[in-house]
Amino acid sequence: MTNYRGSAGQNRHLKMAAIFGALAVLTLAVTRCGGRGEYIGTFDLSHYCLEVWNGSHICGNSAYGCGGDRLVPGKSLAVPADVLEKYPVGTKVVLVYPDGKEEHLIIQDTGRALGELGRLDMPVYSHSEALELGVVENVKLYAAK
Numbered sequence: 001m002t003n004y005r006g007s008a009g010q011n012r013h014l015k016m017a018a019i020f021g022a023l024a025v026l027t028l029a030v031t032r033c034g035g036r037g038e039y040i041g042t043f044d045l046s047h048y049c050l051e052v053w054n055g056s057h058i059c060g061n062s063a064y065g066c067g068g069d070r071l072v073p074g075k076s077l078a079v080p081a082d083v084l085e086k087y088p089v090g091t092k093v094v095l096v097y098p099d100g101k102e103e104h105l106i107i108q109d110t111g112r113a114l115g116e117l118g119r120l121d122m123p124v125y126s127h128s129e130a131l132e133l134g135v136v137e138n139v140k141l142y143a144a145k
């Protein structure tokens with residue numbers, strides 16, 4: 001497991017493992033295979049939650065991506081529309097943080113403002129976690145090999 005976010009990231013992985021069990025572990029193992037492929041671009045990475053509050057989401061519009069897949073923290077990534085045109089839903093990607101840590105994800109969504117802001121958007125479970133993680137600047141995105 002990556003540890004770049006410290007306890008919050010570990011909590012996220014623990015919660016995910018608890019919820020999705022062995023299947024999620026297997027999926028993670030599969031999606032972590034392979035190295036960096038083609039360089040896509042450098043972005044700021046923002047976080048939003050999938051937490052349900054009074055029957056609706058606080059900062060995420062939907063628990064489902066634009067391709068109809070249920071969004072999964074630690075797996076799903078939203079990219080700008082121009083990136084989505086070249087790398088469609090289902091594309092496996094590698095995020096490289098400024099400290100060199102990598103995270104393997106799958107493009108599953110886009111967002112109206114992401115292109116203007118030069119941002120990637122990552123779902124997390126709770127609103128407090130989204131606030132804590134905030135925006136990480138200068139994250140490099142690659143297609144996975």
Ligand SMILES: [Zn+2]
Pocket residue numbers: 048049050051058059060126127128130
């Ligand atoms: Zn939120």
